[in-house]
Amino acid sequence: MDYVEFRTVMEEVRVRAPNLRTVADLLRGSPLEWQKEYVLYLFGREEGGRILSISLSNRLGRDTLIWKEARDGKFSVKGAYWFEQQGRFNSNNEIWRLIRDGKMHPRQSIFLWRLCVGALPTKDKYAGESNQECVLCGFCCESADHLFMQCPLSRALWLGAPLPVKSNEVSGENLTMKVLTLVKGLSKDLRLQAMVSFAAVCDTVWNQRNAIIHGGKCGDIPSLLKEVWRKFVEFGGDKAGEVSDSRSHVVTRPLVPYQFNKMVMVDGAYKESWCGMACTMIDKFDWTWDYGYFSKEGSSSLEAEMSAIGLAVEVIVQKEWVGAVILSDCQVAVTAFDKRKCPDWKLTDKFLHILDQMSKCRDCKLVFVKRDFLTFVNSLAVQARNERLCKTFCIGEGLPPVNPSFLV
Numbered sequence: 101m102d103y104v105e106f107r108t109v110m111e112e113v114r115v116r117a118p119n120l121r122t123v124a125d126l127l128r129g130s131p132l133e134w135q136k137e138y139v140l141y142l143f144g145r146e147e148g149g150r151i152l153s154i155s156l157s158n159r160l161g162r163d164t165l166i167w168k169e170a171r172d173g174k175f176s177v178k179g180a181y182w183f184e185q186q187g188r189f190n191s192n193n194e195i196w197r198l199i200r201d202g203k204m205h206p207r208q209s210i211f212l213w214r215l216c217v218g219a220l221p222t223k224d225k226y227a228g229e230s231n232q233e234c235v236l237c238g239f240c241c242e243s244a245d246h247l248f249m250q251c252p253l254s255r256a257l258w259l260g261a262p263l264p265v266k267s268n269e270v271s272g273e274n275l276t277m278k279v280l281t282l283v284k285g286l287s288k289d290l291r292l293q294a295m296v297s298f299a300a301v302c303d304t305v306w307n308q309r310n311a312i313i314h315g316g317k318c319g320d321i322p323s324l325l326k327e328v329w330r331k332f333v334e335f336g337g338d339k340a341g342e343v344s345d346s347r348s349h350v351v352t353r354p355l356v357p358y359q360f361n362k363m364v365m366v367d368g369a370y371k372e373s374w375c376g377m378a379c380t381m382i383d384k385f386d387w388t389w390d391y392g393y394f395s396k397e398g399s400s401s402l403e404a405e406m407s408a409i410g411l412a413v414e415v416i417v418q419k420e421w422v423g424a425v426i427l428s429d430c431q432v433a434v435t436a437f438d439k440r441k442c443p444d445w446k447l448t449d450k451f452l453h454i455l456d457q458m459s460k461c462r463d464c465k466l467v468f469v470k471r472d473f474l475t476f477v478n479s480l481a482v483q484a485r486n487e488r489l490c491k492t493f494c495i496g497e498g499l500p501p502v503n504p505s506f507l508v
């Protein structure tokens with residue numbers, strides 16, 4: 101009988117015997133015996149019969165509470181954990197086979213194993229309710245699923261990983277199922293590559309999260325991505341064959357005009373009177389890319405977004421780029437610049453200044469794209485805001501951290 105059934109039965113019994121408190125109320129005499137009729141009256145023939153079949157001990161002096169899942173009857177947190185996780189261990193043998201098939205590096209397989217059984221101490225497991233905020237983005241509950249799949253930072257790393265994945269769109273009721281979804285249908289080699297790539301991403305996210313909480317070396321997104329690629333190579337991901345993946349859930353085409361060879365992705369983040377702005381500049385001619393960010397006081401998300409667009413325009417003017425497209429996920433801002441009409445009077449001055457700068461660019465176009473396509477720059481903006489970073493420009497290394505469909 102599980103807890104819910106037990107409660108239902110006991111609630112029915114309580115109506116008939118409001119004074120019933122303990123098992124002793126169902127017993128009488130010495131030596132002890134069940135009050136047969138009373139038990140049958142309260143619990144009915146079937147349930148009551150079963151209770152009556154329990155033999156009574158006359159030797160136990162005092163009442164004892166027994167945790168029935170443990171052999172010694174003692175409750176322990178560890179025991180409760182294993183009990184709670186039982187379902188996973190039994191039903192998901194496939195994932196354990198994958199993790200333990202011997203080809204993965206032990207360090208990675210142990211990490212993946214801990215991740216999949218839910219053994220990593222994320223805040224939803226141990227922190228008090230008031231202290232569950234994700235340190236990477238400020239989301240209110242740091243669960244394993246949020247931290248490794250949904251958080252903007254991890255989404256950016258998944259996208260920039262050797263096997264790019266839109267981690268927030270992977271289906272599965274828990275992390276284990278999601279990992280299975282990701283590797284389903286892949287050839288043996290590709291599956292190993294995928295596992296190595298996933299482990300590299302999650303491990304990097306976990307280290308970054310711990311570095312922030314416990315004090316340690318934190319990286320910005322480009323350096324974290326480099327870390328992911330380094331781990332991928334270190335743990336043999338590149339040995340298994342060419343990195344390629346044609347599955348559809350990875351690549352969907354955004355509505356970007358392809359004639360533009362220069363792309364600038366922008367995003368702004370706003371929270372508590374502070375704005376973070378970021379942009380990523382990609383030259384499709386030779387795949388070089390760089391990025392910049394800054395933060396300052398501000399009063400709205402729209403202001404952050406407009407400032408980010410301003411940053412992009414400034415870069416385009418400075419680089420003397422001809423024919424660049426700026427990608428923003430803020431429809432209001434995109435429409436505003438298109439119609440040359442400021443959506444908020446408080447931002448008029450900024451708006452006019454950016455318009456003025458825009459007129460200096462040749463063939464510059466501002467285009468709306470879905471948020472999904474700006475994961476990387478979005479995390480940069482959030483980071484700039486959270487850490488109140490000053491204006492910085494950096495050169496990117498490796499492939500640009502964007503949805504692969506942009507690179508076509």
Ligand SMILES: [Zn+2]
Nearest residue numbers: 234236237251
């Ligand atoms: Zn987060």
